[in-house]
Amino acid sequence: MSEAASRAYGSLRRILAEPLGMLGVVLVLLMIGGAVFADLLAAAEPNKISPRDRFLGPSLTHLLGTDQLGRDLFSRALHGGRIALSVALISTAASLAIGVVLGLIAGYGPRWLDNLMILLFDAIKSFPTVMLALALVTLFGPSLTAVMVVVVLVNVPGYGRIIRTQTLALKSAQFVTAAQSMGAGTVRVLRVHILPNVIGPLLILASMDIPVVVAIEAGLSFLGLGVRPPTPSWGAILNDGFTAIRDTPWIAIAGGLPIILITLGFTFLGETLRDVFDPRLKRQG
Amino acid sequence: MLYYSLKRLGLAVAIVSVAMLLLFTMIYLIPGDPAAVALGPRATEAMREALRIKMGLDQPVWIQFWNFFVNAWQGDLGNEVLSDRPVAKVVMEQLPATLALIAGGMVWSVALGIPLGCWTAVKRGGMADRIVGVFSVAVIAVPSFVVAIYALLIFAVTLRWLPAIGAGEPGDLGDQLVHLILPSLAVGIGWVGYIARLVRASMLEVLEASHIRTARAFGLPDRQVTYRYALTIAILPTVTLLGVGIGQMLSSAVFAEIVFARPGVGKLVYDAILTRNYPLVTGAVLVTTVLFILINLIADLVVGYLDPRVRSRL
Numbered sequence: 001m002s003e004a005a006s007r008a009y010g011s012l013r014r015i016l017a018e019p020l021g022m023l024g025v026v027l028v029l030l031m032i033g034g035a036v037f038a039d040l041l042a043a044a045e046p047n048k049i050s051p052r053d054r055f056l057g058p059s060l061t062h063l064l065g066t067d068q069l070g071r072d073l074f075s076r077a078l079h080g081g082r083i084a085l086s087v088a089l090i091s092t093a094a095s096l097a098i099g100v101v102l103g104l105i106a107g108y109g110p111r112w113l114d115n116l117m118i119l120l121f122d123a124i125k126s127f128p129t130v131m132l133a134l135a136l137v138t139l140f141g142p143s144l145t146a147v148m149v150v151v152v153l154v155n156v157p158g159y160g161r162i163i164r165t166q167t168l169a170l171k172s173a174q175f176v177t178a179a180q181s182m183g184a185g186t187v188r189v190l191r192v193h194i195l196p197n198v199i200g201p202l203l204i205l206a207s208m209d210i211p212v213v214v215a216i217e218a219g220l221s222f223l224g225l226g227v228r229p230p231t232p233s234w235g236a237i238l239n240d241g242f243t244a245i246r247d248t249p250w251i252a253i254a255g256g257l258p259i260i261l262i263t264l265g266f267t268f269l270g271e272t273l274r275d276v277f278d279p280r281l282k283r284q285g
Numbered sequence: 286m287l288y289y290s291l292k293r294l295g296l297a298v299a300i301v302s303v304a305m306l307l308l309f310t311m312i313y314l315i316p317g318d319p320a321a322v323a324l325g326p327r328a329t330e331a332m333r334e335a336l337r338i339k340m341g342l343d344q345p346v347w348i349q350f351w352n353f354f355v356n357a358w359q360g361d362l363g364n365e366v367l368s369d370r371p372v373a374k375v376v377m378e379q380l381p382a383t384l385a386l387i388a389g390g391m392v393w394s395v396a397l398g399i400p401l402g403c404w405t406a407v408k409r410g411g412m413a414d415r416i417v418g419v420f421s422v423a424v425i426a427v428p429s430f431v432v433a434i435y436a437l438l439i440f441a442v443t444l445r446w447l448p449a450i451g452a453g454e455p456g457d458l459g460d461q462l463v464h465l466i467l468p469s470l471a472v473g474i475g476w477v478g479y480i481a482r483l484v485r486a487s488m489l490e491v492l493e494a495s496h497i498r499t500a501r502a503f504g505l506p507d508r509q510v511t512y513r514y515a516l517t518i519a520i521l522p523t524v525t526l527l528g529v530g531i532g533q534m535l536s537s538a539v540f541a542e543i544v545f546a547r548p549g550v551g552k553l554v555y556d557a558i559l560t561r562n563y564p565l566v567t568g569a570v571l572v573t574t575v576l577f578i579l580i581n582l583i584a585d586l587v588v589g590y591l592d593p594r595v596r597s598r599l
Contacts, residue, residue: 020419122296123303126578127570130536131554135570138558139311215428219540222430223555242434242544249438256431267426 014276021272027265031258035081042075046232055248064254067240073254076232081258083144083233088213091148092206095155100199102156103163104190108171117164121157129154133220142225150220151213158209159202166198204277208270211263218259234259289589289596297582304574305357309350312567340564362568367560372568376550380572382452383549385461386541387534389469391527394476399523401477402484403516409489421478429537433471433544440467450546468541475537476530483526487519494518521592528584532577 015021034041044062053070056062064073106117127135133150140146170176170193179193220226221235222242229236234255241252337343340363341352356362362372401421405414424432441449453461491497492515500510539551546552550569557565589596 020422119299119303122300123307126300126304126532126581127307127574128532128535128577130539130551131570131573134539134554134558135308135311135566138561138563138566139314211426211428215430219428219430222540223543225558238431238434245434245438245442249442252434252438256435259431260427263426263428264423267422271422 011276015269015272018272018275020268021276024265024268024270024272027261028269031081031262031265032085034078034258035085038075038078038082042072042078044072044075046075046079047071047230055244057248058250064257065248065250067237067251068244071230073237073251076237077234077254077258079232080234080237080255081262083227083231084214084217084258084262087144087147087151087217088210091151092155092210092213094148095152095159096202096206098152099156099159100163100195100202103160103198104167104194106160107164107167108186108190108194114164114168117160121160124153125157129216130219133216134223134225137220137225142220142228144227147217147220147226151216154212154216155206155209159206162202162205163198166201167194170194170197200277204270204273207266207273210266210270214259214262214266286590286593286596290586293582293585293589297578301575301578302354304578305354305571306350308567308571308574309353312563313346313349357571362571363564365557365565365568366562372564373572375565376553376569376572379548379550379553380576382547383535383538383542383551385465386469386472386538386547386549387531389465390473390476390534390537391531393470393473394480394530395523395527397477398480399484399516399520401481403488403511403519405481406485406488406492406519407511409485417481421481423478424474425478427475429471429475430540430544432474433468433541436467436471437544452547464545464547468545468547471541471544472534472537476534479526479530480523483522484516484519487522488515491515491519521588524591525584525588528581531580535573535577 016025038046048071050066050070053062053066054068056066056070058065062072062074064077067073067076102117106114124132129150132153133147136150136153137146140149167190176189176193179189184192217226218233218235218238221233222239223235224239226235227233236255238252238255238259241249241255245252341349344352360373362376364370365372365375401417405417408414437449440447447467448464449467451464453464455461492511494515497510497515500514501507505514535550538549539554541547542549542551543555550573554566554569556562557569585595
């Protein structure tokens, strides 16, 4: 086994040794597996309307019951996972990329640029998340793109600030000065000498932010401002269930359960990752 | 303290200004004509033109921004499209209901969070500590609208203990409080977790401090040392956190108001979006943002007053 592989194996064992980490890994794998193999696991089509099967309670044919159009909720919940996870992955990756670049610029650039960036970050952060999301969705019109723009705007200030603080601390480190004096350009210093040193804690934080991203997508879809019907989304199922909550509670349960499981899974996993790899982060809360 | 207060105030004004600029840019950048969007597809060209002039959209960008900026600082957020009433007035009418909801959420989070954090710090490492730890993480993770719907399902629809919709009879305080229980739980429960964790962490730190050791050495009873000397200090970081917390509760309040059909700013914005009442949406967003910045300002000033070390950090 190569050194990197054995190190990865060692970290995995440390995560699995924690009961919470174990639970997190199991939940996350379960939800990812459900989304990836949705077509195999659920026999029914997620969007197939069948008026005769409206509002059926949970049974062996329909594990989570059916909704107001007779669509199988188990299948819709699994396929909803695809939307949630792809939104989470794409928008988290985009926020990381933008946050890292802005943070490096703020930390390494001139003082006035730094102050300007910090002011910008603070201003974006001062919008209450859902209010900002509602405003953006009104402007762009409801769509997945709008949801992702919201996520990026919400995440970038936090990531940018962390990278900026760490870059500031490294800016005058000896190995950076050495590289500069040997004629390394700004881009090379940032890419080769600073970035590898600041990215680790950020990745852990990003993994802990995935529940927030899932919640934003589901929340906007719940309000009817996210994905367009009939695309299956957990938030949309929850909304169908909310409308019919008095008579057919299982629809709301089918929409909420996956949200609860995935947010818990990623949070437990993130907490354990943090404790195992970077205990310093713990004190910052 | 005066220097710190002025500096912090200046920062808040700067942040509000930049937030206004951002909001204006967003409105300006959207494809399409706000007047056309506001009036809907059946409006005539003349009607759109009239509204454009009324909204000042025929003027150059910088003048538009300047007007928006100056008017907003004076509390004039324009008029809403449907009834032509001042946006600021409409939003202010709904604000008390939302503030009541957030206050309720704070009551839940403080009343449960502080004792839980304190208790687990004293009993650290025990079974109770672990259970509360997992509970805290769990309630932080689960989105508030899911909590709201499940709470509605369990306590209002199935058990019928509490009312499901509305804010209660106007003038009947008891009825209003009963209607507040579930929505404020949904808004506040995540913060029970945050506060419990924060109080636990800072209690553990404070309990190690030398003045606590001295108090113990003098033979003061454990209870008095923990609750009177340690907790009063350990509670400080919570004040700053509450500032941030209120902002997030503003977000949760939007969902709680919609799920429980309560009046409030969140419901107002949501209805405004559905009726394409543009100025009302941006106005309400601006009001809540300014409110959030203001609350953080107050929280920072309180902490700066209580803890002089903070003042030099700005």
